[in-house]
Amino acid sequence: MATPVAELPAAPSVRRAGSFFWGLHGGDKPAFLITISCAAAIVLVTCLLVYELFVNSAVSRHKFGWDFLFSRVWDPVAGQFGALPFVYGTVVTSALALVIAVPLGVGAAIFLSELAPPRVSDTLTFLVELLAAVPSVIFGLLAVFVLVPFLKQIEPVLRSVLGWLPTFQGPFYGFSLFAAGVILAIMVLPFIISISREVLLAVPTDQREAALALGATKWESTWQVVVPFARKGITGSIFLALARALGETMAVTMVIGNDPKISASLFAPGYSIAAIIANEFTEATGDLYTSSLIELGLVLFALTILINGIARLLILTTTRRGET
């Protein structure tokens, strides 16, 4: 078994013929420099994005100041621009989306993480994630040709049940805040489901077992122990969904009705920040018009960054807690 040791030739002094890269500290220095400059490029790009939004909205910011946010007039012909109708439309549709999607999403997440057998849960989660991959313009397509006609049909039912609310009065146009909210709900549903499911799965098993061992039913252990444990993370997933809903453009643009008015009724048409940018950006004439649209973009950016930040913080704190 004792084989004689192989006589190896001395290692060649040049590592690889003609390779400048490997010559410098075996490539460590250049590799470090290349990768860190790519990382730095990302920081640079993000800063540049904020800078560009800021600089290119200067004309509008100087002319209107903070009034921009509170003015409800949007009149390109008269050169009067105010963000309020769009902020209102954005917030109302997103809120409606959450009202619909949160109970559905959290319920589905509970089913997938706590109740369904692993194989079923994995398959359904896979399908839900596919739903998340559907492009927004396709949701818009379906909303225009399927959802709006459908809503028109069930409108009398809605009115007879919820008609006493001011939000469900006035004529129903089909293309409305309501339609936009419903399609947004469908679009954010997969995010709420898959993130909430992950957060729920991160809850330690002994929490469930402790409750069950005390005689709790499956539902009691889930609702009274597991869900409260994961509460922050679920809230985080809701905020993340909210951030997506706020910035969502195409589907909303296609069904919201594109009317810059503030109306109490969800049945009335409205407008959202993203939708007006999408519709009017290429037609905007004059610096002030374009600049106002870019300032709207800045407002949207600030809004989503804020919501995203809160979401991430919440998700981080619960998944950390689950690990320890």
Added chain:
Amino acid sequence: MDRLLIRRKAVNAVMLGLTGLCALIAVGVLVFIVGYLFYSGGSSLNWNFFTKLPTPVGESGGGMANAILGSAKVLLLASLIGVPIGFLGGVYLAEFGGTTFPFVVRYMTDLLNGVPSIVIGIFAFTLIVLPQKHFSTLAGGMALGLMMIPISLRSTEEFLRAVPVSMREGAMALGATKTRAIVTVVVPAAMQGIVTGIMLNLARVAGETAPLLFTSFGNRFWSPGWGQPTATLPVMIFTYAIAPYEDWHRQAWSAGFVLLSLVFAVNVIARLALSRGGHQRR
């Protein structure tokens, strides 16, 4: 006592049933979307769709050949921008990172990832369209490329971190430099994951419409080179869907069907590959 127990059991059954119903609705929506698209998109899809240019308003027939090519070109540009920067940035975070700067990079990446796509469109507009004074394929590719960066960075980092430290040690104990170990052992070990991550990323931006509206704009004809506005599938779906012509609506459905089939195909393949790869890794 007994009545309480019965009540608790009833609540248990009802609530559990309701959560199941929620899951069913969510999945039902997906099944409906796919089914409806197949039904109305598949039925009006024909060979002309892939080979012909769009016809002027009023004439029937025609296709979206230019938009398919336009989408491919924009995605190619986007990958050329988004993949290398994201990949190398991910290598930095996973392999070279110190303490402060990686935190900044991660924070900025999350920030960029959270930016609404329409705002990315504005950014690409101010960056390229404004100075050049015309819409272009280049601007569209730039916008989608920027959107690809955060995800490709994070997925690269994640898959590299999943490679056990013992691999790096094993290579370095044999005299490999750090970079050599990364190039010859760590990256190959994570390669499958990284590639599927990139595929998913590409499928995601392939359906993006908002950033293209005022970057690559649209074009009824072929768009030679990179400097002219070009049609893309998602933007075509948008313009055709909101136009008042029956024939255009049919075309929009066909385009939606093609786009969704591509996106789903990539997603299914990539996710299957990922779950299989997960078994192999120890």
Added chain:
Amino acid sequence: MSTNVSTLQNLAIDMQKGVPMKPAAETSAKLVTTDLNFYYGKFKALHGISLSVPTGAVTALIGPSGCGKSTFLRTLNRMYETVPLTRAEGAILLDNEDLFAIELSALRRRVGMVFQRSNPFPKSIFDNVAYGLRVNGFANKATLQESVEQSLRRAALWDEVKDKLHESAYSLSGGQQQRLCIARALAVNPEALLLDEPCSALDPIATAKIEELILHLKRTCTIVIVTHNMQQAARVADYTGFFLLGKLIEFNATKIIFQTPAQKETEDYVTGRFG
């Protein structure tokens, strides 16, 4: 008994001067550390270790977990440098050459290492063994083929894998994987081989094979093995060092360490009174 006392006195003197502890029977030293201190950030993990590893023999390092034996092993090929905020002070000589002055990849070629958990690369068996050679600049196909075969033979693995050299290394059993890692380390023909608890994840039969292999290898290669298994040290090692709380308590021929140790702590440990 009298020799014991004198050894004890010698050692006491040695430690004060920082002169490396040597086994009583003199042999030439492959690796010599003098007054080696080691820090993880502010935590001092090794306190003035002075030890000389005899050439062509098996040296075992034992001690309770966290005693610094693995840390010490990792200074011998400077593997600790992959961990940030670590620092070594003191001198290490490899064949009377300053170890810190040797170019890193040359050093690691000369002092190989095998880890606690087998860590084959996700490549074929052949490519695993050839890895070190390729990294060190050998691209000649014939040379590669020859050295791969020779290394696998030295690791007593050749007969088991010769028909599936191009299959994934993960197709091998745990024990085979660890021997593959040994073959991989041997391929670059190291002068010394550091084994960091190489059998801790293996079953008794695979362990016996590795131990047999170690006994064969010591003729051509100096071996340092860290083990938490005292029987293993007694079986394979010619010399044994006992570590406790970052200090080298005693270093001598294995027989002496296990039968007539000079230090109270060593005796307590090897007789199982603590640790």
